[in-house]
Amino acid sequence: MSKKATRIGLTSLVLALAxxxxxWTSLSEGTEYYKHVDEVMTDxxxxxxxxxxxxxxxxxxxxxxxxxxxxxxxxxxxxxxVVEARYTGIVPDTFKDGSEVVIKGKLGPEGFVVEPNGVMAxxxxxxxxxxxxxxxxxxxxxxxxxx
Amino acid sequence: MSxxxxxxxxxxxxVSAYAAAASIGGVRRRDWRLVDSGIGAFYLIAALLTVASxxxxxxxxxxxxxxxxxxxxxxTAMPMFYKxxxxxxxxDGSILFWAFLLSVFGAVAVKVNRExxxxxxxxxxxxxxxxxxxxxxxxxxHNNPFETYLLADKVPGDGQGLNPLLQNPYMxxxxxxxxxxxxxxxxxxxxxxxxxxxxxxxxxxxRAVRRWTMVSWLFLSFGLTLxxxxxxEELGWGGYWGWDPVENAGLLPWFTATAFLHxxxxxxxxxxxxxWNIALVITTFFLTIFGTFMTRSGVVQSVHAFxxxxxxxxxxxxxxxxxxxVSFGMMIYRLxxxxxxxxLDSWASKEAxxxxxxxxxxxxxxxxxxxxxxxxxxxSVMGERLTVGPPFFNKWMLPIGLILLFLTGVGPLLAWRKSxxxxxxxxxxxxxxxxxxxxxxxxxxxxxxxxxxxxFALSAFxxxxxxxxxxxxxxVRQGSTGTDVLTSMIGLVSRSHRxxxxxxxxxxxxxxxxxxxxxxxxxxxxxxxxxxxxATVREFTVTHRxxxxxxxxxxxxxxxxxxIQRDGASIGAMDPAKWFxxxxxxxxxxxxxxxxxxxxxxYIVLAAFELQDQSATLHIVVNPxxxxxxxxxxxxxxxxVIALLPERQFAFAGARAAADAAAGSEVGRA
Numbered sequence: 001m002s003k004k005a006t007r008i009g010l011t012s013l014v015l016a017l018a019x020x021x022x023x024w025t026s027l028s029e030g031t032e033y034y035k036h037v038d039e040v041m042t043d044x045x046x047x048x049x050x051x052x053x054x055x056x057x058x059x060x061x062x063x064x065x066x067x068x069x070x071x072x073x074x075x076x077x078x079x080x081x082v083v084e085a086r087y088t089g090i091v092p093d094t095f096k097d098g099s100e101v102v103i104k105g106k107l108g109p110e111g112f113v114v115e116p117n118g119v120m121a122x123x124x125x126x127x128x129x130x131x132x133x134x135x136x137x138x139x140x141x142x143x144x145x146x147x
Numbered sequence: 148m149s150x151x152x153x154x155x156x157x158x159x160x161x162v163s164a165y166a167a168a169a170s171i172g173g174v175r176r177r178d179w180r181l182v183d184s185g186i187g188a189f190y191l192i193a194a195l196l197t198v199a200s201x202x203x204x205x206x207x208x209x210x211x212x213x214x215x216x217x218x219x220x221x222x223t224a225m226p227m228f229y230k231x232x233x234x235x236x237x238x239d240g241s242i243l244f245w246a247f248l249l250s251v252f253g254a255v256a257v258k259v260n261r262e263x264x265x266x267x268x269x270x271x272x273x274x275x276x277x278x279x280x281x282x283x284x285x286x287x288x289h290n291n292p293f294e295t296y297l298l299a300d301k302v303p304g305d306g307q308g309l310n311p312l313l314q315n316p317y318m319x320x321x322x323x324x325x326x327x328x329x330x331x332x333x334x335x336x337x338x339x340x341x342x343x344x345x346x347x348x349x350x351x352x353x354r355a356v357r358r359w360t361m362v363s364w365l366f367l368s369f370g371l372t373l374x375x376x377x378x379x380e381e382l383g384w385g386g387y388w389g390w391d392p393v394e395n396a397g398l399l400p401w402f403t404a405t406a407f408l409h410x411x412x413x414x415x416x417x418x419x420x421x422x423w424n425i426a427l428v429i430t431t432f433f434l435t436i437f438g439t440f441m442t443r444s445g446v447v448q449s450v451h452a453f454x455x456x457x458x459x460x461x462x463x464x465x466x467x468x469x470x471x472x473v474s475f476g477m478m479i480y481r482l483x484x485x486x487x488x489x490x491l492d493s494w495a496s497k498e499a500x501x502x503x504x505x506x507x508x509x510x511x512x513x514x515x516x517x518x519x520x521x522x523x524x525x526x527s528v529m530g531e532r533l534t535v536g537p538p539f540f541n542k543w544m545l546p547i548g549l550i551l552l553f554l555t556g557v558g559p560l561l562a563w564r565k566s567x568x569x570x571x572x573x574x575x576x577x578x579x580x581x582x583x584x585x586x587x588x589x590x591x592x593x594x595x596x597x598x599x600x601x602x603f604a605l606s607a608f609x610x611x612x613x614x615x616x617x618x619x620x621x622x623v624r625q626g627s628t629g630t631d632v633l634t635s636m637i638g639l640v641s642r643s644h645r646x647x648x649x650x651x652x653x654x655x656x657x658x659x660x661x662x663x664x665x666x667x668x669x670x671x672x673x674x675x676x677x678x679x680x681x682a683t684v685r686e687f688t689v690t691h692r693x694x695x696x697x698x699x700x701x702x703x704x705x706x707x708x709x710x711i712q713r714d715g716a717s718i719g720a721m722d723p724a725k726w727f728x729x730x731x732x733x734x735x736x737x738x739x740x741x742x743x744x745x746x747x748x749x750y751i752v753l754a755a756f757e758l759q760d761q762s763a764t765l766h767i768v769v770n771p772x773x774x775x776x777x778x779x780x781x782x783x784x785x786x787x788v789i790a791l792l793p794e795r796q797f798a799f800a801g802a803r804a805a806a807d808a809a810a811g812s813e814v815g816r817a
Binding site for chain 2: 019026027030031032033034035053068069070089090091093094104117
């Protein structure tokens with residue numbers, strides 16, 4: 001019995017270590033920091049090149065689109081700090097002046113480069129009332145949808 | 148009307164308390180009349196909650212917008228169908244729906260098992276009643292669907308309307324299906340707890356719940372699949388699964404329930420894994436509650452979260468702590484009675500394959516749970532909010548899925564107790580050959596996405612296993628009955644439902660995996676087109692023609708008209724659209740245009756438009772093999788239904804010996 005117990009113990013220890021190691025390495029690649037714009041932009045240099053999710057509000061009138069393309073330029077603000085973002089692709093319907101957004105991508109000296117499908121936006125007003133459908137339904141709006 | 152509803156909830160709460168107390172007290176004192184009164188009270192809960200459901204449905208239909216819940220989730224313009232189904236459109240109503248289902252399921256389970264499992268029933272009644280009390284408590288105190296607008300600051304109008312995204316037939320059946328699955332898992336838990344309380348830990352409680360688990364599992368699978376179809380057709384981002392917390396919440400108990408359905412066979416056949424089975428039943432039930440907690444209380448925050456609700460979170464936490472303490476406490480207390488009757492003889496055995504399958508399924512559940520909770524965990528541990536996205540999930544779940552697929556093929560080929568080398572050679576030859584041939588064929592055809600390729604090879608392996616099982620079984624049967632192969636195959640299936648139903652379920656799973664593997668060959672393009680402009684994805688060329696606006700009273704519809712060419716030949720037009728519902732103009736719904744095919748789907752979304760110059764922004768996706776997921780589910784459902792049929796219903800007496808002999812490798816069917 002005790003021999004069996006040590007065997008089981010050792011096996012699970014090895015497995016746990018292996019999984020832990022794998023998890024650790026894949027986590028360090030896979031994670032993104034979730035920050036508000038002001039937390040990053042007060043001292044942006046340490047954040048250059050890191051994967052980030054920035055949370056803030058689109059500044060009114062800042063959304064620009066190059067004619068006949070899907071190249072966007074816009075500014076996101078939070079508590080007085082502003083970041084300029086560039087993005088190519090489809091934006092969600094809720095992305096407009098004043099809306100609350102989370103943008104995924106990397107920060108560089110010349111601004112924030114949003115990755116494909118990396119714009120998520122909430123409607124400025126009615127979000128709370130409308131986004132409370134049943135347990136299984138509401139958030140099926142997947143993170144990657146860019147909605 | 149609303150006060151009647153609230154009264155019914157309060158009454159149900161009191162009656163539940165009585166049912167729990169009377170059945171426990173009765174069985175302690177051996178007072179069977181008291182126990183019977185507890186059971187009577189238990190039936191009464193179902194009646195009360197049925198009336199309460201009637202009240203809320205009536206309020207929706209008659210448009211009683213003074214009730215807050217009705218006002219928030221319906222309006223006068225909605226079709227009757229959606230008015231009825233708004234019942235579970237929001238949190239408060241879905242809790243009522245949950246409680247209603249639980250009361251009905253509980254009543255049925257007790258009615259069916261009352262005579263067969265006499266000793267267990269009082270504890271089953273008590274367990275379900277306590278769970279019921281929790282949900283009623285939540286409603287009465289916190290989420291009363293019958294709550295009215297107390298003050299006159301909000302004059303009842305004609306309702307705010309259901310989120311248009313949810314006004315979709317899939318969304319109507321998806322939540323109840325998932326709920327049936329979730330709630331159904333309470334019944335096995337109640338029987339498991341009853342077995343722990345009474346100490347009757349032989350296999351009889353398992354027999355009582357195996358079917359329940361299977362039915363619940365089927366509905367859970369159905370709910371998850373409908374969720375995928377809905378995401379695919381309605382949300383318009385080109386995929387079907389985004390590892391969103393809410394999707395994950397449904398998946399967690401699915402993993403553990405699948406594990407249970409397999410490990411239960413090991414207990415029946417070999418008397419092993421008895422602690423494990425109890426633990427799985429408890430875990431599955433816990434995960435249904437935890438999933439609800441996770442998505443409803445705001446602990447997992449995302450853009451899609453529901454807003455924080457500390458009070459609700461506290462109530463759920465309290466309940467979950469109680470649940471875990473009592474359940475696992477009882478399990479530890481009963482450990483001496485749960486000792487395994489056999490040891491594992493060899494790793495080359497069916498038991499071992501089932502064990503591996505169980506570990507991996509449990510690991511999947513834990514991993515998905517961990518990754519879903521990761522942002523919350525990292526914030527509370529490190530004070531830094533880190534998030535993980537779908538790529539992280541995929542990185543882990545892809546190999547896990549492939550291993551599971553592999554085990555799906557291996558399990559049926561191994562014998563119970565120990566497979567000899569010669570037996571293994573006999574069993575593995577054909578499936579392995581099929582896998583190798585498939586790999587070679589794919590390589591020659593130039594399909595070189597390694598993960599998908601491996602998935603195809605493993606799928607071939609599993610299909611080989613299934614074919615071989617059917618073929619050998621049918622041959623043996625044919626030999627003894629003298630019929631043709633097809634007849635003997637049908638005879639085979641009707642002779643042992645669980646075994647061959649199970650294989651059909653496996654076939655469905657394989658088809659679903661084929662669909663998942665198609666993802667590896669997905670191509671997409673986001674383009675802005677003026678009239679006459681075109682874009683090419685794979686062999687499809689999409690040419691934009693015009694953007695038109697129409698109105699049907701309930702909504703404004705903006706439709707883009709595009710022409711499609713395949714390899715230069717015209718194959719018709721498609722009309723992706725955006726609908727702007729009244730009162731919800733801020734959130735238009737996406738009406739995806741999909742051209743389905745067995746080989747691939749052409750999927751076009753109208754993402755944005757400009758009426759002045761008629762330009763349209765299109766998201767064009769070519770999704771290979773995606774329809775096999777839905778077909779696979781259909782086959783899975785068929786297999787489950789076959790496995791659920793009462794054993795030996797159509798068996799012919801003379802054919803029994805033959806089918807028994809047919810078992811080239813024994814799969815548990817007891």
